[in-house]
Amino acid sequence: MTLVQMQPRSARANPVYRTADDAVEAAVPQVCDDMTVEVALSVMASARTAHLLVCDEDGLCTGLVTQARLAAVRDGAAYTDRVQLRDVLGDRGPFTSPLTTTAEAEHAMRYRRLDALPVVDEQGSALGVLALAR
Numbered sequence: 001m002t003l004v005q006m007q008p009r010s011a012r013a014n015p016v017y018r019t020a021d022d023a024v025e026a027a028v029p030q031v032c033d034d035m036t037v038e039v040a041l042s043v044m045a046s047a048r049t050a051h052l053l054v055c056d057e058d059g060l061c062t063g064l065v066t067q068a069r070l071a072a073v074r075d076g077a078a079y080t081d082r083v084q085l086r087d088v089l090g091d092r093g094p095f096t097s098p099l100t101t102t103a104e105a106e107h108a109m110r111y112r113r114l115d116a117l118p119v120v121d122e123q124g125s126a127l128g129v130l131a132l133a134r
Contacts, residue, residue, distance in 0.1 A: 021098035024119045024128035033086035053126045061126035063089040095120045
């Protein structure tokens, strides 16, 4: 697996020093954490994406949900149509900084077995997502 660069940027010629900000996919839909699982799955289907950035009422990124995770929740025995994304997320994170090198971010993603990782600024606002290619 390698990092996918969705929006090419010519910030640095040497790929060793490329940062997460250089390789971030900025076009990932952001949704509020009070959205229900069923609505989130509909948003994913219409946006043709496998993940959504989830933000709180202040606009701060609280995490990332995948289609696979939401489908598993929906198919679970405890599921009701009132389950919200904040109920699915649990703890905040993990996140990476836009200043993290792509090599460091890729290593962290492989270590944590993540396919995607939100990139957030110093205030906690989502800038986009780094995704590993299969």
